[in-house]
Amino acid sequence: MTSKPADPIKEAEKRALSNKDLFKTFARWYSVVEVSNSYERLQALSFCFALSGSLRKLYKGDDEGYREALKRHIQFYNSEGTFGSMIHGVTLSMEEEKAKGNEITEEVVTGFKTGLMGPIAGIGDTLIWGTLKPIILALACSLALNGVFVGGLIPFLFPLAIVLIGFGMLKSGYLLGKESVMKLMQTGLINNIITSASILGLFMMGALSSTYIKISTPIQFSVMDSDPIVLQDILDQILAGILPLCAVFSIYFYFKYKGQNYNKLIIMLIVISLVTGFFGILSSS
Amino acid sequence: MNLLVSILCGFLYFLGTSRIGYGLSTATGSPLFYGLILGLVYGKLTEGLIIGATIQLIYIGIINTGGNMPADQSLAGIIAIPIALQTDLSTELAVGLAVPFGVLGVFLDQIRRISNSYWISQAEKHAENLNQRGIFNCAITYPTILLFFITFIPVFIITLVGADTVTFIMDAMPQGIIDGFSVAGGILPALGFAIILLIIGKRELMPYFFIGFFAVAYLGINTMAAAVFGTCVAAIVLFNSINQKKELS
Known part of the structure; x- marks a missing residue:
């Protein structure tokens, strides 16, 4: 860092990249995040492509530096795309220093990226994919089930939110720089926000599980000529929603202790459903 | 077709x-x-x-x-x-x-x-x-x-x-x-x-899942109501934790 930036906004006027450059970087990132996702390096190519324009500007007339930078950022990268944009911002601010000739080694840049992509993915997956997405889709579904056509369009609020949050993250990452972002990550505030978001997410997952997992048992016993005993009524008296709850936690513990093999589990679930449905042990209601 | x-x-x-x-x-x-x-x-x-x-x-x-x-x-x-x-x-x-x-x-x-x-x-x-x-x-x-x-x-x-x-x-x-x-x-x-x-699902946060689940199972609230109550609960926890930190420092 040059001097201590007292006011990062004012400082921005002296920076090499303009708001427009940052927006272009974000637009590139936003467009391609998952397009070139490969097993080998996941989002590496998208990361490199997103930064390529701004790096060219930073390393103006320095082809060797530009080449090194491109190669530096085509290495393994994977994080959550929305909050992860902050890493792009910080990376650009570090590359800016490096291009000016300041002493920043390649290890520092790469170390920062790889060190932060995990924790940031944790925040993003919780807030964006684990909380925001199911809430938006659940609201859309409840409208659509009533035949309201807007329900089919509400899912578009999700990418809109991603654009707004993601660009904000990239910009603040660039303006704040590495030191401030690290400091911010170390204050408890981020942790408090993650905890609260998880609480909202879990609360909603509970509510949605109860609303949308629909299984019950049609089993009835008739003893002599008396009224048949309906098993589901007994279960409801013990604990409402006991079967959906069992379904969620059976899958949860399966993943936790047997590894996350989705294909195998889905096929198992379908087989179990077919068998229990065929013999009238379970039904959907 | x-x-x-x-x-x-x-x-x-x-x-x-x-x-x-x-x-x-x-x-x-x-x-x-x-x-x-x-x-x-x-x-x-x-x-x-x-x-x-x-x-x-x-x-x-x-x-x-x-x-x-x-x-x-x-x-x-x-x-x-x-x-x-x-x-x-x-x-x-x-x-x-x-x-x-x-x-x-x-x-x-x-x-x-x-x-x-x-x-x-x-x-x-x-x-x-x-x-x-x-x-x-x-x-x-x-x-x-x-x-x-x-x-x-x-x-x-x-x-x-x-x-x-x-x-x-x-x-x-x-x-x-x-x-x-x-x-x-x-x-x-x-x-x-x-x-x-x-x-x-951190272990100490799991009760919130059950609150949401049984709010629907027993009280029959709909998704929008769950979102409103859930946001309030999350906000209470957030403000409390920030206040606690202030008192500590």
Whole structure:
């Protein structure tokens, strides 16, 4: 860092990249995040492509530096795309220093990226994919089930939110720089926000599980000529929603202790459903 | 099925899986959106929306951790919705039709990601030659062109010849199997919720899951009400923890 930036906004006027450059970087990132996702390096190519324009500007007339930078950022990268944009911002601010000739080694840049992509993915997956997405889709579904056509369009609020949050993250990452972002990550505030978001997410997952997992048992016993005993009524008296709850936690513990093999589990679930449905042990209601 | 509708379906699936725009495919590839569009095409808007929403609910909690896709909501929707609308299938049968395709779609995605390994090796050469345009092509143009063939062709063919076959199979299918598939449609939402629990379900926070669950099971509150109460509870916890920190320091 040059001097201590007292006011990062004012400082921005002296920076090499303009708001427009940052927006272009974000637009590139936003467009391609998952397009070139490969097993080998996941989002590496998208990361490199997103930064390529701004790096060219930073390393103006320095082809060797530009080449090194491109190669530096085509290495393994994977994080959550929305909050992860902050890493792009910080990376650009570090590359800016490096291009000016300041002493920043390649290890520092790469170390920062790889060190932060995990924790940031944790925040993003919780807030964006684990909380925001199911809430938006659940609201859309409840409208659509009533035949309201807007329900089919509400899912578009999700990418809109991603654009707004993601660009904000990239910009603040660039303006704040590495030191401030690290400091911010170390204050408890981020942790408090993650905890609260998880609480909202879990609360909603509970509510949605109860609303949308629909299984019950049609089993009835008739003893002599008396009224048949309906098993589901007994279960409801013990604990409402006991079967959906069992379904969620059976899958949860399966993943936790047997590894996350989705294909195998889905096929198992379908087989179990077919068998229990065929013999009238379970039904959907 | 109508040739034009099949072309539209193939294109919608391509659009929904192209992943151009982060999170945009969540909307353009959602069974809800497909239900809206195809409902308009068939002039059965309400049915389209209801079938779309019912299929959507199966995949509501699905998230791709580390890029791995557990199930493909888009393929499930784009096959089941037009065929159901065309042949007047019940919603339960549409779910039964959607579920197997939701599994198959995962393999299409795996083909895509395997083929992408080639483009990154090409892009490295472009980086060496400072070819920004080349990197652009490897990051978006080539994978997208390839994806078009991976996605458009199967959906086009299945929807084109599928309706007759499906009617034939569904007519011949015993009621027991149909019941089985509708049970699957009832259980599968649990998969997505369980995955989210794995990600955000710290042990000390799990009571909030149960509060949400039983608020619906016993008090019968709807989704919007749950969102309102959930936000309030989360806000209380956030403010308390910030105040505590202030008192400590």
